[in-house]
Amino acid sequence: MRVLVTGGAGFIGSHFVRTLIADGYPAFTGADVVVLDAFTYAGRIENLDTVRDSPRLRVERGDIRDPHRVAEVVSGVDLIAHFAAETHVDRSITGAADFVTTNVVGTQVLLQAALDAGVGRFVHVSTDEVYGSIDSGSWPETHPLEPNSPYSAAKAGSDLLARSYHRTHGLDVVVTRCSNNYGPHQFPEKVVPLFVTNLLDGKKVPLYGDGGNVRDWLHVDDHCRGVALAAAKGRSGEVYNIGGGIELSNRELTTRLLAAVGAGEDMVERVPDRKGHDRRYSVDWSKIRDELGYVPRRGFGEGLAETVTWYREHRDWWEPLTV
Structure with missing residues (x-):
């Protein structure tokens, strides 16, 4: 079998690749x-x-928006795990164009290449942010898509394109939607590595608004295992939520990170809230549990401690990225 992993040098994609190998x-x-x-x-x-x-x-170096390059790489592939995307909400607010072209157009290019090449299965890796914000309860996979940022809107568009290639062309597509990932090798613009690397350097951490925004946290290893289960056993045309089972406010997450690094409350700097900041995300992942046997294995306390240790021991990896 030959597996194509798009975005396979990024945070989540590279974890999937390392585990595959x-x-x-x-x-x-x-x-x-x-x-x-x-x-x-x-x-x-x-x-x-x-x-x-x-x-x-x-x-292979190449842009998923380039149909000729994509066609070359897709030839002879049995499975595509599509992780490649622009993902940082703050960047999408200041410049949405790359998010639309990469996440929407790039996904369409890949889907068409997969169809033309007769690829056996296409797993489209998406995000819980496509659902919008939820005050209470958790989203099932059937919840309407109500994205609120340019990033999540572009991901929602790519989700719908993936669905359309299944319904229109019969392409074997499975979509996964994950909650917030954390773990080693995450680029230090996201909240966990940003806060950890700032604190390790003696810098304050920026906490948005009142710190009350809530996210469900998922270790990258659990996420990738869920994607692999969906790739192997998921029903064609279906969507599977992948959650971590630990909901924390940004204030609570910050407190845990301060403790993990040994820093005090004086290292927190309150900053104005992000535009359109979704208040709470929460996915119902009972479908992937019941159908495919997924359960998160990495406890948040253990996973966070290991993540902090990784950043402490790999300054050579992240220091050039924070200059």
């Missing part, structure tokens, strides 16, 4: 892996250092 997903033991990555600011070849010498791995 280590035969960590039983359904894909021995699979050859092709990485397609544009190597923009968040895609780093260093994220693949531990598997670069594997004869089962091939790394």
Whole structure:
């Protein structure tokens, strides 16, 4: 089997690749892996250092918006795990164009190439942010899409395109929607690595608004395992939410990060809230649990401690990114 991982040099995609090469997903033991990555600011070849010498791995530089390049790479592929995307909400607020072209147009290019090449399955990796904000309860996969940022709107558009290629063309598509990821190798613009690296450098951390925005936290290893389960056993045309089962306000998360680094409350700086800041995300992941046997395995306390330790021990990885 040959698996194409788009965005395979990014935070989540590279974890999926490293685990594939280590035969960590039983359904894909021995699979050859092709990485397609544009190597923009968040895609780093260093994220693949531990598997670069594997004869089962091939790394290709290319933009998913380029149909000729995509067609070349997709040829002979059995499964596409599509992680490639622009993902940072703050960047989408100040400049939405790259989010629309990469997340929407790029996904359409990939879907068409998969259809033309006869790819067996296309797993489209998405986000809980497409649902919008929820005051109480949790979103099932059938909830209407009500995105509130340019980022989430572009991801919602790509979700609908993926669905359309299944319904119109019969392409074997599965969509996953995850909650907030954390773990090693995450680019330090996202809240966990941003706060950790700031604190390790003795800098204050910026807490938006009243700190009451709530997110469900999911370790990258659990997320990737959920994607692998969906790829192996998910029903064609279905959407699967992947959650972590730990909801925290940004204030509560900040308190845990301060404790993990050994910093005091004086290291918190209140900043004006983000435009259109969704108040709460919460996904109902009972479908993937009941159908595919998914449950998160990484406890948040343990996972966060390991993540902080990784950043403490890998300054050479993140220091050039924070200049």
